[in-house]
Amino acid sequence: MINHKPLVVLVGPTAVGKTALSIRLAKRFHGEIVSGDSMQVYRGMDIGTAKITHQEMAGIPHHMLDIVNPDDPFSVADFQAEAKRAINSLHNQNKLPLLVGGTGLYVNAVMYNYHFSEAQGDPVFRDKMEIYAQEHGKDALHNKLQTIDPVSYRELHPNNMRRVIRALEVYHLTGKPLRSNENEPQSSSYSPIVIGLTMERELLYDRINERVDMMVETGLFEEVEQLYKAGYRHCQSMQAIGYKEIMAYYNGELTKEAAIDLLKRNSRRFAKRQLTWFRNKMTIHWFNMTDEREKREKEIEDFLAGKLL
Secondary structure, three states, X not given: OOOOOEEEEEEOOOOOOHHHHHHHHHHHOOEEEEEOOOOOOEOOOOOOOOOOOHHHHOOOOEEOOOOEOOOOOOOHHHHXXXXXXXXXXXXXOOOEEEXXXXXXXXXXXXXXXXXXXXXXXXXXXXXXXXXXXXXXXXXXXXXXXXXXXXXXXXXXXXXXXHHHHHHHHHHHHHOOOOOOOOOOOOOXXXXXXXEEEEOOHHHHHHHHXXXXXXXXXXXXXXXXXXXXXXXXXXXXXXXXXXXXXXXXXXXXXXXXXXHHHHXXXXXXXXXXXXXXXXXXXXXXXXXXXXXXXXXXXXXXXXXXXXXXX
């Protein structure tokens, strides 16, 4: 039974069907959607992030979409603050917030009261790390975290160079990991109900491949070209899956077909990492969406209704 600030959290790998279910739940329970996706905050990055369209929203308001430009700095701490502001506003309106997404660290940061380091920056150190990455590679830079900040090492992808460098910078300045409170008891301002969607891997991978084909058909290459021409080609946001592969095509590094195949492969691998992260980091009520989807969605509705009584 939930009596204090409920927060419904819907997680799962890419292409598993979170978007459609979130709309159904929002309609049933007088809710609004708060995106838990780290990339959908960027304006102009729509197709590659599988951002919900206005038509798909079906009249349900969405928050944390299109709030910064691709070259704007936007940390997980910024995301946490903005998302919590949106959730608290919904609570004040007696609406149910549904936090929906697949970026585990960002979802956890909103659910719990993580305190991110406020250490000042060291531009010289950052430049040094960027040069190191250029000379030795992103993986070598990422490996520097393995002993000094194993939590960030596990949670950050080597391609997220900005966050990797920030974690190294915080340790350089303070001698402490980026989240030095990682081993402290986690507290939350909310009563989270976490629902996870999964499905058999072969079906999930087929859905991912189909989604990539649909992205290409609806203009993914044209979207990346626009961002490229707008001067965003070197932004950290453009290192995201869905963009770096197409950028490699425009840089002459891959054929169009090879870029699409690479995007499919990287998306499948990302889905696998998402599932591993959620299973290891969160207490989740899982629902297998492999078949009888309508029946599963009804089960989730009934489960949630019982929790919200």
